[in-house]
Amino acid sequence: MIEKWQILKSNLVFDNEWVKIRQDEIELPNGKIIDDFFVIVRPDIALVFPVTQNQELVFVRQYRHAIGEILLELPAGGFDPAIESGEAAAHRELKEETGYVADQMIKLATIYDNPIKDTNKIHLFIAENVHLSGKQQLDITEDIEVQLIPVAKVMEKIVAGEINVSGTIAAILFGLNFLRDRSFRSAEY
Structure with missing residues (x-):
């Protein structure tokens, strides 16, 4: 045992x-x-699977100094759960990093980031019908390029190694499952 x-x-x-x-x-x-x-x-992370009306995902491409690479990721950022809710952090990060906003966030899951040595969790959210509302509000360490990728093409990007950040991949799997299950439920009625 x-x-x-x-x-x-x-x-x-x-x-x-x-x-x-x-x-x-x-x-x-x-x-x-x-x-x-x-x-x-470390602080917890709020990570968003943002889907536009045109069924595109809003990604961010940015430099990640620890590994010295430019990566394609979903919008995300740290927060202290004692001060801010995961949902509020998800809304904030989406707007700051991309300029896109969502009327509603739905919690998909909470996963552990690296439970071998880290204490933080990643809170995954889906936001549908996101729309561009303004400009990015980046901090001094951020240089972010926004990229829209059709939902139907995102798994190809993972298989090709173009998307290779674990939290982003987890959010994609949960998000695609959510969209698939919802379409199955609506087809039954």
Whole structure:
């Protein structure tokens, strides 16, 4: 039977508004003690699967410094659940990164980002009939190009390796499933 690890001691070794690093001393179920298990405490993420009236997805292409690559992703951003709801963060991030807005967000799922070392979750939302409302409102580290991709072509982009960010792929799978299930339900009536 799998058992949880026991935290014997926990110290915050780095504290910044964007990331905190915690050093835990843990006891494994077999009795072994590990005194340097590091945990990264990061804000949660709101990620949007935004669909236009023309059945296109609104993507963002941007540079990601940690890996030194320009990536194609769905709009997303961090938030503190104690201060802002996931839905409010999803609306905010969609508008800031793309200039698009949605009348409604529907929660698709909550998934873990990297549960091996990170504490944060990704909250996935779908927004249908999004429309361009204004200009992007980017922060100093953002240089974002908006790209519209037909819903029918998005799986091809994943298979081709053009879309390769895990949270974006998860949102696409949940979003496509939502759209498919809704079309099946409406066909029954």
